Amino acid sequence: MTKLAYLECPTGIAGDMCLGALVDAGVPLEYLQEQLQGLGIEREYQLRVESVHRNGQLATKFHVDLLGDEHHHHDHHTHHHGRHLPEIEDLILKANLPTRAEAWSLAVFRQLAVAEGAVHGIAPEKVHFHEVGAVDAIVDIVGTCLGLDWLGIDKIYCSALPTGGGTVKAAHGLMAVPVPAVLKLWEMRACPVYSNGIQKELVTPTGAAIATTLATDFGSPPAMTIQRIGQGAGSINLPLPNILRLWLGVEALHDAPLQESNTSPFLEAIAVLETQIDDLNPQAIGYVLEALLAAGALDVFTQSIGMKKSRPGILLTVICHPDKVTDLEAIAFRETTTLGIRRYTQQRLALQREIQAVTIKYGTVRVKIAWTGTATERQITNVQPEYEDCLQIARQHDLAWREVHRLALQAWHEQNLQ
Known part of the structure; x- marks a missing residue:
């Protein structure tokens, strides 16, 4: 949510x-x-x-x-x-x-x-x-x-x-x-x-x-x-x-589906924005993705495609909440060479999630937790340390990223599943 x-x-x-x-x-x-x-x-x-x-x-x-x-x-x-x-x-x-x-x-x-x-x-x-x-x-x-x-x-x-x-x-x-x-x-x-x-x-x-x-x-x-x-x-x-x-x-979603708001999974409406591009400097793509995410996109990804006149291009896809459509379209028009963006609404079934913090000997790592059930009776389905936190610690201490990730997972399990 x-x-x-x-x-x-x-x-x-x-x-x-x-x-x-x-x-x-x-x-x-x-x-x-x-x-x-x-x-x-x-x-x-x-x-x-x-x-x-x-x-x-x-x-x-x-x-x-x-x-x-x-x-x-x-x-x-x-x-x-x-x-x-x-x-x-x-x-x-x-x-x-x-x-x-x-x-x-x-x-x-x-x-x-x-x-x-x-x-x-x-x-x-x-x-x-x-x-x-x-x-x-x-x-x-x-x-x-x-x-x-x-x-x-x-x-x-x-x-x-x-x-x-x-x-x-x-x-x-x-x-x-x-x-x-x-x-x-x-x-x-x-x-x-x-x-x-x-x-x-x-x-x-x-x-x-x-x-x-x-x-x-x-x-x-x-x-x-x-x-x-x-x-x-x-x-x-x-x-x-x-x-x-x-x-x-x-x-607070006034048009939420007929189920408890604190249950997981839950249905929500999302917007999908798409545009294909074949004349943009590839160096700009990374910046575009970061700008869209910073502005509230839930996910952004690209796919390689073949376009008219046999030109190689990319399909840019943005997933967001409906109220962010205007802002994200403005970024796409400003930062890319696209002349038009398709938009449509879909439903997605999403797990509830939250962020918890664990401490390992090298520092603090955020861990994203996803669960099913209700807030009082829930079953953990996925536990993932945040990539950026693991990356920062790995760089600062000259460690393998996988090792930092493993230590964070271990710390979470020790903290929550004793």
Whole structure:
């Protein structure tokens, strides 16, 4: 079933609040630490979390302590670890991140660069990030994308955002809140905003970039069955509890078949998109597949075919939920040379599945579990460690991928079948 995340932001959104909510919702801190090492900047920061109270409510505060830096994490506008967009993109591309986390991270920084460039009247590649290029903000954005990917989120929604008020000290001097980059990001997405009466910076550029890039829509929560809530604390106390609440659940299907929604297998409607291509540089195919998957495709594959005039070509097939058809067709038209895409709806019988984490001596591995029966009486039918997690550990420790896969399976069986 489609896994949803809803960002409820009564006191705004910042990168550290997102990370705190994700860890509170179950993303292992150790997993984030291991994956972020691929950026090659781990000597410049230290991660830690703590449980704090905000107006009597318990939440998780995520800290990125900069080593050798006197500034606090929440003071985004006074850091001067400046970087340009190409340098940040190079760090991400070389980090060997999971496919979706990489695509999301690149998209968030690109969105922010476009906004900053528009504010300053320069090209996105020329933007010199002061606060957003800082080590802590890179960790915030990439870490948030890693956490959402680890949870297996398919769609992200966000509440309307509070405007805040007052002024904030930035690299260019005092600035009115909301700062120009945040306003531009809101404008780019036609984001709904309102005033809650708090005269503080409530939405940071990093938080605005995450929300406006990754959220499918803004406003009220989607129809969903809630499974877990993660609470990420902000840095200061406010009249309202300074907490970002992350709702996790599955899409509520009003037209579901006549069977229990928590049974497995279950019937669901899916869309199938097809197009044949014979004039596209083959080097583009890999990128197209990754872009479609990052945008919510359930599966993407190609087949070699013979076309008119005896030309060799490929058949590109995309499987997705019906509400993703428009977005995925737009990507296919943009990234390929196709002039038309066929679409049709089918039913598929699918097993329920979930993600669990196991720890082996080399690190943490996500394991996908599929089952039949009901939620209370279920029979495990398939257990598969995530390929990307095994790949990362194999590369880091110079191990055979099969050995890491075997150790993860063994750990899961020891953990669940004792």
